Amino acid sequence: MLGKLDWSAIPFDQPIPLIAGAVVLVAILGVLAWVVVKGHLPYLWREWITSVDHKRIGVMYVLLASVMLLRGGSDAIMMRIQQAVAYQSQGYLPPEHYNQIFSAHGTIMIFFVAMPFVIGLMNLIVPLQLGVRDVAFPTLNSVGFWLTATGALLVNVSLVVGEFARTGWLAFPPLSQLSYSPGVGVDYYAWSLQISGVGTLVAGINLVTTVLKLRTRGMNYLRMPMFCWTTLASNLLIVAAFPILTATLAMLLLDRYLGFHFFTNEAGGNVMMFMNLIWAWGHPEVYILVLPAFGIFSEVVSTFSGKALFGYRSMVLATMAICVISFMVWLHHFFTMGAGPNVNAIFGIASMIIAVPTGVKIYNWLFTMYGGRIRFATPMLWAVGFMVTFIIGGLTGVLVAVPPADFMLHNSMFLVAHFHNVIIGGVLFGAFAGFEYWFPKAFGFRLDERWGKAAFWFTFLGFYVTFIPLYAAGMLGMTRRLQHYDVAAWRPWMLVAAAGMAVLTIGVICQIMQLVVSIRNREALRDRTGDPWDGRSLEWATSSPPPVFNFAFHPDVRGEDAYWDMKIRAQQQLLGHDLPEYHDIDMPRNSPTGFVCAFFATIMGFALIWHIWWMVILGGLGAFATFVAFAWRDHDEYVIPAAEVARIDRANIEERRNLVSMAGAV
Amino acid sequence: MLRPAHCARLALAVQEPFSGDRVCCRSFLALGSVRGFPTAIGPPMNLLDPQGPVAAANSTILVDSVFIMLVIVVPTIIAILAFAFWFRASNPKARFQPGFVYSGRVEMVVWAIPALTVILLGGVAWIGSHQLDPAAPVPGTGSPVRIQAVSLDWKWLFIYPDQRIATVNALTVPAGAELNFQLTSSSVMNTFFIPQLGSMIYTMNGMVTRLNLRADNEGKLQGLSAHFSGDGFPDMMFDVNVISPLAFPDWVANTAKTDAVLNEESYTKLMQQGVERGRPVYRLADPRLFDLIATQHIPPGPGPEFTSGAGRPHSGGHDAR
Numbered sequence: 009m010l011g012k013l014d015w016s017a018i019p020f021d022q023p024i025p026l027i028a029g030a031v032v033l034v035a036i037l038g039v040l041a042w043v044v045v046k047g048h049l050p051y052l053w054r055e056w057i058t059s060v061d062h063k064r065i066g067v068m069y070v071l072l073a074s075v076m077l078l079r080g081g082s083d084a085i086m087m088r089i090q091q092a093v094a095y096q097s098q099g100y101l102p103p104e105h106y107n108q109i110f111s112a113h114g115t116i117m118i119f120f121v122a123m124p125f126v127i128g129l130m131n132l133i134v135p136l137q138l139g140v141r142d143v144a145f146p147t148l149n150s151v152g153f154w155l156t157a158t159g160a161l162l163v164n165v166s167l168v169v170g171e172f173a174r175t176g177w178l179a180f181p182p183l184s185q186l187s188y189s190p191g192v193g194v195d196y197y198a199w200s201l202q203i204s205g206v207g208t209l210v211a212g213i214n215l216v217t218t219v220l221k222l223r224t225r226g227m228n229y230l231r232m233p234m235f236c237w238t239t240l241a242s243n244l245l246i247v248a249a250f251p252i253l254t255a256t257l258a259m260l261l262l263d264r265y266l267g268f269h270f271f272t273n274e275a276g277g278n279v280m281m282f283m284n285l286i287w288a289w290g291h292p293e294v295y296i297l298v299l300p301a302f303g304i305f306s307e308v309v310s311t312f313s314g315k316a317l318f319g320y321r322s323m324v325l326a327t328m329a330i331c332v333i334s335f336m337v338w339l340h341h342f343f344t345m346g347a348g349p350n351v352n353a354i355f356g357i358a359s360m361i362i363a364v365p366t367g368v369k370i371y372n373w374l375f376t377m378y379g380g381r382i383r384f385a386t387p388m389l390w391a392v393g394f395m396v397t398f399i400i401g402g403l404t405g406v407l408v409a410v411p412p413a414d415f416m417l418h419n420s421m422f423l424v425a426h427f428h429n430v431i432i433g434g435v436l437f438g439a440f441a442g443f444e445y446w447f448p449k450a451f452g453f454r455l456d457e458r459w460g461k462a463a464f465w466f467t468f469l470g471f472y473v474t475f476i477p478l479y480a481a482g483m484l485g486m487t488r489r490l491q492h493y494d495v496a497a498w499r500p501w502m503l504v505a506a507a508g509m510a511v512l513t514i515g516v517i518c519q520i521m522q523l524v525v526s527i528r529n530r531e532a533l534r535d536r537t538g539d540p541w542d543g544r545s546l547e548w549a550t551s552s553p554p555p556v557f558n559f560a561f562h563p564d565v566r567g568e569d570a571y572w573d574m575k576i577r578a579q580q581q582l583l584g585h586d587l588p589e590y591h592d593i594d595m596p597r598n599s600p601t602g603f604v605c606a607f608f609a610t611i612m613g614f615a616l617i618w619h620i621w622w623m624v625i626l627g628g629l630g631a632f633a634t635f636v637a638f639a640w641r642d643h644d645e646y647v648i649p650a651a652e653v654a655r656i657d658r659a660n661i662e663e664r665r666n667l668v669s670m671a672g673a674v
Numbered sequence: 675m676l677r678p679a680h681c682a683r684l685a686l687a688v689q690e691p692f693s694g695d696r697v698c699c700r701s702f703l704a705l706g707s708v709r710g711f712p713t714a715i716g717p718p719m720n721l722l723d724p725q726g727p728v729a730a731a732n733s734t735i736l737v738d739s740v741f742i743m744l745v746i747v748v749p750t751i752i753a754i755l756a757f758a759f760w761f762r763a764s765n766p767k768a769r770f771q772p773g774f775v776y777s778g779r780v781e782m783v784v785w786a787i788p789a790l791t792v793i794l795l796g797g798v799a800w801i802g803s804h805q806l807d808p809a810a811p812v813p814g815t816g817s818p819v820r821i822q823a824v825s826l827d828w829k830w831l832f833i834y835p836d837q838r839i840a841t842v843n844a845l846t847v848p849a850g851a852e853l854n855f856q857l858t859s860s861s862v863m864n865t866f867f868i869p870q871l872g873s874m875i876y877t878m879n880g881m882v883t884r885l886n887l888r889a890d891n892e893g894k895l896q897g898l899s900a901h902f903s904g905d906g907f908p909d910m911m912f913d914v915n916v917i918s919p920l921a922f923p924d925w926v927a928n929t930a931k932t933d934a935v936l937n938e939e940s941y942t943k944l945m946q947q948g949v950e951r952g953r954p955v956y957r958l959a960d961p962r963l964f965d966l967i968a969t970q971h972i973p974p975g976p977g978p979e980f981t982s983g984a985g986r987p988h989s990g991g992h993d994a995r
């Protein structure tokens with residue numbers, strides 16, 4: 009009846025996950041109870057859960073990422089403490105638990121923090137920057153988000169029901185095969201990623217289509233803000249790479265469920281094929297994450313330097329070069345598999361070549377600052393912190409791309425330091441910069457600068473104190489994923505790294521404080537202009553937060569930095585907008601499709617993990633029925649009458665006028 | 675900017691990988707001092723303190739690559755901080771040039787700097803990959819020693835087919851001789867790595883990888899697995915005893931006196947999941963044992979026993995404690 013599921017799935021003998029799970033459960037139930045009692049449920053359902061508004065979906069993505077960041081961060085703290093204490097002892101985490109933690113940490117941070125964070129920001133901002141009213145496929149967008157949330161949910165369910173994978177975040181066979189990992193851990197891993205992977209693919213298709221097909225008048229490719237370009241590149245990579253991941257995991261699942269032999273030791277299976285396939289997705293994946301961050305920094309550096317981006321065309325070229333080359337370097341993740349000198353050398357050199365466009369980007373930001381008038385608001389601090397940190401990560405990246413050097417550094421703590429250096433220093437700093445920068449746009453008030461700056465400094469310093477020691481430990485031969493060790497020389501570095509983790513934690517606390525304080529003071533921090541940073545691209549041309557339809561009429565773009573242009577022209581002609589003629593606007597209707605689909609996908613995923621076949625069928629049929637119901641819908645749009653559009657837009661213009669005249673009076 | 679000394683050392687490293695210059699590697703300020711830490715348990719595994727030609731060449735390339743990159747990275751970081759500081763809005767002396775958004779000359783330089791660096795490093799990578807290919811011979815004194823390494827769950831088996839002996843978790847080799855490794859795995863993937871001897875390589879079931887090394891100085895080194903392989907993975911550390919070539923035959927003779935015999939049967943016992951704290955030694959009954967393992971005539975080792983029904987296997991990792 010319940011497949012493999014019974015009471016022994018609950019780890020009553022392991023207090024840590026049990027307590028952690030209980031705390032999370034109580035928190036979730038508490039929030040739910042509060043929502044229901046206060047009567048917020050209908051509001052949530054109407055305005056968020058069924059929303060197909062790209063802004064709302066973007067916000068929900070970022071919220072998901074932030075919550076999961078706390079989960080992944082707790083894992084990180086536990087690992088750092090374990091390695092600090094597990095010298096000549098077993099520490100406090102037994103191997104079966106420690107191994108789950110590092111596997112979950114990697115999986116969560118990549119798939120459920122970094123990915124939703126950047127996808128959320130792209131969702132939120134790209135249509136605004138393109139001057140359009142929505143993404144290409146609004147309902148699909150909601151489906152994508154909810155499927156990602158399903159994956160995240162399943163990973164967290166594994167905390168209390170069963171176990172998570174103990175194989176590392178890429179579940180290499182044969183270790184991940186049924187014979188060596190007979191538990192449900194790998195199944196949780198694989199099904200979570202299969203389901204959220206569909207969500208990611210859908211988001212990728214949606215954003216590619218949006219950039220290619222939906223641009224406002226005059227917004228030709230070479231006038232798009234840099235963030236739109238990096239969004240395009242990143243999502244092209246998603247569309248090309250994620251199917252590889254899906255296929256690879258599908259083959260692994262076939263091995264595990266139906267006795268196939270794709271990646272087994274026996275019967276002609278080939279584990280090296282898994283290595284190739286997973287990295288053929290895995291390397292593009294790191295650029296999927298970092299390209300949007302590059303875009304965010306381009307926006308931030310140019311805005312806060314008060315200048316257009318230096319070498320815009322060069323930047324476009326660099327972005328697209330990275331997009332293409334990142335598909336040709338995957339082998340650098342297993343130079344030590346014995347491929348032979350020619351293969352190693354060619355892939356090593358190809359990997360280094362990526363550093364060229366990346367370096368060009370750094371220099372272009374540098375020259376954007378040159379001759380600028382730089383305001384050090386929090387987003388700009390993240391940007392400068394990023395430039396410095398990312399160069400170091402790039403250096404060590406190129407170093408491990410030199411095969412003879414990698415022969416000593418592969419899988420070491422040095423490698424761990426490298427990729428945290430680029431992922432924290434690049435992706436996470438970028439996400440935080442984007443968060444600070446666009447928060448006023450999304451919510452209509454700014455974030456508190458003092459807490460924001462404190463968060464930056466603690467995170468920045470905490471990063472170095474945590475990860476420089478890992479470089480050193482790697483140079484002392486320390487390999488990754490050690491649950492305990494007896495080598496005295498590694499110990500001091502592990503202690504310093506643990507201390508660094510404490511500093512990083514303070515950074516996160518500051519970030520939370522910033523949010524709390526800003527929400528409290530939101531009236532004082534209110535952004536009435538829609539343009540709090542003196543921005544340059546179109547998202548600043550509308551109010552904060554923007555109306556559902558984003559723009560009352562499609563902006564007319566005449567060059568790069570569209571909004572900056574408009575501001576200049578408005579100044580010269582000494583007038584605001586001329587009174588435009590308003591039209592009715594068609595907007596997509598809300599739809600519960602995404603949520604309902606994900607609900608059934610969750611059931612199906614859970615049932616697949618536990619071999620509860622009737623429930624698999626139930627979930628599958630439910631999801632399919634949802635899809636059919638959606639396909640049969642009659643009304644998918646509603647009309648906002650011209651009068652209403654006019655009212656909203658005039659109120660907005662009025663507010664800006666008042667501000668301008670008030671400023672004039674002073 | 676590139677100091678001639680570095681270029682010379684680089685050339686040395688790539689042309690003559692086995693004469694890598696150790697002194698230079700040791701003298702690095704920050705990391706060099708790392709060696710000063712207490713080494714109560716086992717010797718250090720400092721990559722910058724190589725004990726053989728492969729490691730010396732690896733680490734020379736490593737260090738030189740870092741220096742080549744630092745030549746552009748350090749000025750760039752300084753420029754970032756300097757520009758950010760000088761062009762701050764509150765500095766009245768900085769000239770505001772909002773029109774400075776394109777310059778063909780700057781663009782040229784900007785593409786050229788990383789490109790040139792990469793061309794230089796690409797050369798290092800190309801030559802280095804060939805000369806330091808794990809399978810490339812590493813000439814030494816005396817006759818080469820053949821060693822067949824098998825990663826088990828979670829221990830290392832070293833078979834000396836010519837000496838007809840085998841050891842677990844301890845590798846004894848003569849200084850100065852070429853060491854020819856053939857490697858495979860009894861079950862999951864692992865990576866064979868002796869940091870101070872250089873170049874690591876994967877071990878995979880049903881396949882044989884090759885690696886040639888040489889240890890130049892007598893002493894105790896340490897090796898490990900550098901690819902996560904399950905619950906007992908941290909206990910896959912092994913001793914490396916580098917002894918004098920004269921003592922090696924004695925060691926072999928002594929080892930061969932053991933009663934324990936390694937054959938298919940005892941191997942099958944050995945490959946069960948579990949951690950080995952001792953350093954057992956065996957007489958090798960059949961010199962073809964390694965081939966039987968590598969060709970899967972002996973089937974791959976089993977996984978954990980499945981004691982609890984639901985999803986959470988109990989594994990040999992418990993033995994570790």
Ligand code: HEM
Pocket residue numbers: 294295297298340341342359360362363366401402403405406407408409410414417418419423426427430431434435
């Ligand atoms: C300058 C460009 C870069 C180069 C040349 C480079 C090179 C490499 C190489 C050769 C490896 C494999 C080393 C090994 O396994 O021994 C590696 C690992 C890795 N890199 Fe980079 N990298 C670069 C930038 C980045 C960026 C921008 C990111 C992410 C945003 C990133 C994320 C990672 C990750 C996650 C891994 C390790 C994955 C694992 O083994 O679990 N790298 N990098």
Ligand SMILES: [Cu+2]
Pocket residue numbers: 290291294337338340341
């Ligand atoms: Cu890569």
